Structure formats: structure tokens, C-alpha cells
Amino acid sequence: MKDISNSRADTRSDATREKLLSAALDVFGRYGFDGASTRKLADTAGVNLQAIPYYFGSKEGLYIATAEHLAGVVAEHVAEIRQRVGRHLAELDQTGTPLSVAQARLFLTEIVQTMVVLFVSKESEAWARFIIREQLEPTAAFERVYTGIMGPMINMGRRLIGTILQDDPASENVRLRSLSFVGSLLVFRMANAAVLAQMEWDSIGEEQLAKLQGHARNLVAALEPAKGERE
Incomplete structure (x- = not known):
């Protein structure tokens, strides 16, 4: 049961990361690095604002x-x-x-x-x-x-x-x-x-x-x- 729970958590984690990357590609392309706020990035991806530092460390990390x-x-x-x-x-x-x-x-x-x-x-x-x-x-x-x-x-x-x-x-x-x-x-x-x-x-x-x-x-x-x- 523990392995199944971990697998589901990993799947959700991967999905969240992919949502952010997909959204970031569009938002950064439209507004540039300076014009793309972390709020805009998170909202476009449909994820919590804290997901950016959690998965990428910072907006700079997400950009790279x-x-x-x-x-x-x-x-x-x-x-x-x-x-x-x-x-x-x-x-x-x-x-x-x-x-x-x-x-x-x-x-x-x-x-x-x-x-x-x-x-x-x-x-x-x-x-x-x-x-x-x-x-x-x-x-x-x-x-x-x-x-x-x-x-x-x-x-x-x-x-x-x-x-x-x-x-x-x-x-x-x-x-x-x-x-x-x-x-x-x-x-x-x-x-x-x-x-x-x-x-x-x-x-x-x-x-x-x-x-x-x-x-x-x-x-x-x-x-x-x-x-x-x-x-």
C-alpha cells in the first residue's frame, strides 16, 4: 500500500511540474522574464504559488x-x-x-x-x-x-x-x-x-x-x- 501511495504522489508531482513548464513556455514567451510574475505563472498552470520554489527553486530556475x-x-x-x-x-x-x-x-x-x-x-x-x-x-x-x-x-x-x-x-x-x-x-x-x-x-x-x-x-x-x- 505504501508503494502505491508513493507512486501516486510521484505521478501528481510529475503532473504539476509538467503543468508549470507548459504554462511557463507560453507566459515567458508572451511577457518575457521580467513581465512574467510568479502569480501569473502559477495561475496559468493552475497550481499553487509555492509550487514554483518547490520544484524549481525560483522563477530563474523555472526559466532555465x-x-x-x-x-x-x-x-x-x-x-x-x-x-x-x-x-x-x-x-x-x-x-x-x-x-x-x-x-x-x-x-x-x-x-x-x-x-x-x-x-x-x-x-x-x-x-x-x-x-x-x-x-x-x-x-x-x-x-x-x-x-x-x-x-x-x-x-x-x-x-x-x-x-x-x-x-x-x-x-x-x-x-x-x-x-x-x-x-x-x-x-x-x-x-x-x-x-x-x-x-x-x-x-x-x-x-x-x-x-x-x-x-x-x-x-x-x-x-x-x-x-x-x-x-
């Missing part, structure tokens, strides 16, 4: 935990493609086999089409607000966001784009081209209202998503070394 939570959630969405491409690249490295341009394009197309689906999802609205704030005014949470979300995917993209451009992935040229390429996809989340207005869409449904994925595929196909980049 929220960034780590966000990194984990996004990582789950891209885990399959990230692991599959990563394994293939690791196998090539072990055998000293170069990645072909055709394979790089194939992998990059799969990645960007996966990311487009993620970017236009309703769930990603709260993610975008939080990440944008960390881009404009980086805090201690930025390292968690970058290390857990942005860095790994950009670095993998750099490897693929470098192969396509026939250039060193560590070169400034490939870094800049990769950032520009990522930006051309992020616009569909970060500037969602402008996208809808420009495309004269009321919302993004299956038909619109298919068009965006086709556009992402075309962006990969258009990647070529600029004049003078190739020896």
Missing part, C-alpha cells in the same frame, strides 16, 4: 528549466531524421567514404520538409515566442536553446550544404549560406502573419502545407556553388 524543456520537446520531433542522418554520416566517416552530393540533397530535403511541418504547427507558436526573445535579448537560457535545438540541426545542415556547395562546412561561406538557408525556412514560423497576408491564405492546412514543402524542396534543389566559389 523551461528552456531545457523546450529543447527536449523539439528534439523529440526531429529525433528520427536527426538520428538516421547522423548514423549515416558517422558510418561514412568511419570508412573514409565521402558523402555524395545526391545523398546530401536527399537528406537535406527530408530535414527541411520535416522542419516546415514543425514550424507551421500550432504547438510551435509558443516555442517561437520564447526563442525569439532569447535571440533578441540572450540570457542564460540561450545556451540551452542553442545547444539543444538550433546548434545541432544547423551543424548537420552545414555538413550537407557544404557537400552540395563543394566547400568546407567550416568555411565562412558555408556558415553564411547555411544561416541564410535556415532563415528562408524560419520565416514561415517567425513571420507567420506576413506569410498568410502575402500568400492570401486564411490559415495553413494540408493544401498550403504541401505547397510549403514543395517550396522547401525547391530551395534545396536551387543550392549550387555561386560563380567563383567552385575551383
Whole structure:
């Protein structure tokens, strides 16, 4: 009986923590760290005010935990493609086999089409607000966001784009081209209202998503070394 009671208590504890993290992602994204009061955070989560210091130590602790939570959630969405491409690249490295341009394009197309689906999802609205704030005014949470979300995917993209451009992935040229390429996809989340207005869409449904994925595929196909980049 004691074990059952402990199990139920742990379940309630986990649920309370998850409620706070979910609410914090939305509240911090909307109001920023300073504008998000502990009362607002607790009320939005539907928990007691004392839950914040109990589970996270302070509002600062909750903020950092929220960034780590966000990194984990996004990582789950891209885990399959990230692991599959990563394994293939690791196998090539072990055998000293170069990645072909055709394979790089194939992998990059799969990645960007996966990311487009993620970017236009309703769930990603709260993610975008939080990440944008960390881009404009980086805090201690930025390292968690970058290390857990942005860095790994950009670095993998750099490897693929470098192969396509026939250039060193560590070169400034490939870094800049990769950032520009990522930006051309992020616009569909970060500037969602402008996208809808420009495309004269009321919302993004299956038909619109298919068009965006086709556009992402075309962006990969258009990647070529600029004049003078190739020896």
C-alpha cells in the first residue's frame, strides 16, 4: 500500500511540474522574464504559488528549466531524421567514404520538409515566442536553446550544404549560406502573419502545407556553388 501511495504522489508531482513548464513556455514567451510574475505563472498552470520554489527553486530556475524543456520537446520531433542522418554520416566517416552530393540533397530535403511541418504547427507558436526573445535579448537560457535545438540541426545542415556547395562546412561561406538557408525556412514560423497576408491564405492546412514543402524542396534543389566559389 505504501508503494502505491508513493507512486501516486510521484505521478501528481510529475503532473504539476509538467503543468508549470507548459504554462511557463507560453507566459515567458508572451511577457518575457521580467513581465512574467510568479502569480501569473502559477495561475496559468493552475497550481499553487509555492509550487514554483518547490520544484524549481525560483522563477530563474523555472526559466532555465523551461528552456531545457523546450529543447527536449523539439528534439523529440526531429529525433528520427536527426538520428538516421547522423548514423549515416558517422558510418561514412568511419570508412573514409565521402558523402555524395545526391545523398546530401536527399537528406537535406527530408530535414527541411520535416522542419516546415514543425514550424507551421500550432504547438510551435509558443516555442517561437520564447526563442525569439532569447535571440533578441540572450540570457542564460540561450545556451540551452542553442545547444539543444538550433546548434545541432544547423551543424548537420552545414555538413550537407557544404557537400552540395563543394566547400568546407567550416568555411565562412558555408556558415553564411547555411544561416541564410535556415532563415528562408524560419520565416514561415517567425513571420507567420506576413506569410498568410502575402500568400492570401486564411490559415495553413494540408493544401498550403504541401505547397510549403514543395517550396522547401525547391530551395534545396536551387543550392549550387555561386560563380567563383567552385575551383
